[in-house]
Amino acid sequence: MKPLGRTQAFLRWGELAIRLVVGGVFLYAGAVKISNPLQLADSIWSFQILPRALVTPLALGLPPFEILAGAMLVAGWRVGALAVAVATAIFSAAFASTLARGIAVDCGCFGGGSAPATLAGNLLELLRDLVILAAALAVYVARLGARNERRGA
Amino acid sequence: MRYAQYAGDAVALAALAVFSLAVGLAINHFRAEPMPMLYQTQEQRLAAQLDKLIHAPAFEVTPADFIGLGQFRSIVNSGSAVIIDARAEPFYNDGHVPGALNLSREDFARDYQRLSSVLARDRGKQIVVYCSGQDCHDSRMVASALLSLGFRRVEVFTGGFEAWSRAGMPVSRK
Numbered sequence: 001m002k003p004l005g006r007t008q009a010f011l012r013w014g015e016l017a018i019r020l021v022v023g024g025v026f027l028y029a030g031a032v033k034i035s036n037p038l039q040l041a042d043s044i045w046s047f048q049i050l051p052r053a054l055v056t057p058l059a060l061g062l063p064p065f066e067i068l069a070g071a072m073l074v075a076g077w078r079v080g081a082l083a084v085a086v087a088t089a090i091f092s093a094a095f096a097s098t099l100a101r102g103i104a105v106d107c108g109c110f111g112g113g114s115a116p117a118t119l120a121g122n123l124l125e126l127l128r129d130l131v132i133l134a135a136a137l138a139v140y141v142a143r144l145g146a147r148n149e150r151r152g153a
Numbered sequence: 154m155r156y157a158q159y160a161g162d163a164v165a166l167a168a169l170a171v172f173s174l175a176v177g178l179a180i181n182h183f184r185a186e187p188m189p190m191l192y193q194t195q196e197q198r199l200a201a202q203l204d205k206l207i208h209a210p211a212f213e214v215t216p217a218d219f220i221g222l223g224q225f226r227s228i229v230n231s232g233s234a235v236i237i238d239a240r241a242e243p244f245y246n247d248g249h250v251p252g253a254l255n256l257s258r259e260d261f262a263r264d265y266q267r268l269s270s271v272l273a274r275d276r277g278k279q280i281v282v283y284c285s286g287q288d289c290h291d292s293r294m295v296a297s298a299l300l301s302l303g304f305r306r307v308e309v310f311t312g313g314f315e316a317w318s319r320a321g322m323p324v325s326r327k
Contacts, residue, residue, distance in 0.1 A: 061174035
């Protein structure tokens, strides 16, 4: 193994920091929501996107998904980064849709009901999700590159 | 090579999603009150709760036991039971058995919600319901409603407020 250059060391530590922070956020978000799926279902319904039949499955499945994806990202699994990226891409699209329709929604991201639903708040939540999306994608690409390098591809 | 990787990751992602859903369903299954699979909106849930209250008085189905004046008097004096006045609010305000709570047949849902915390606290206690006199039905209906709402020890004082006041017993006014 060749010694790391400064830039590479910086990237490696940066990647670790992203994994810990973003993975930790996902772990936390899933953990606070898992005990109250009904509140999450109310939040999902307020987006006025999904039909009633899909609200409960999403409200039940999303918290375990966030916990598992967050744990995998912290552990450095490439699929964890992909899962976080795909989830935040979907969250971002949902926020963009409600903002375009002028509907203020209770995000429900961290248990819901904690902050009043406002368009400005939703815009901030959209921006936060876009930042997380970019960070998770960066980790995914870096992990993919590292794997190919190891395999000499 | 790249495409094979992407496809593999996509399959892993799908497996993660399916597994998460299975975990969520399993947790829900073992919850004390599992969430129904078809989502009920907040409005629907509130309507169902009100329905439950309003349709509760199945009084033919669950008749309560009756007690007489002597027994009612000793229960009131001991303070061991919850006394319910089933008459409409103006009659209650005009005069009622000391310590009685107004749970009227007329505004049952409203009164029940107002008293729900008191009733929930005293759920195991004996409840005695009365109305205006021998011929009124409100006490039986309210008693039946309470029985169908899950209260176990509900009785009706058949003499009602008329028998109580005629015997010269104390009366409270609001």
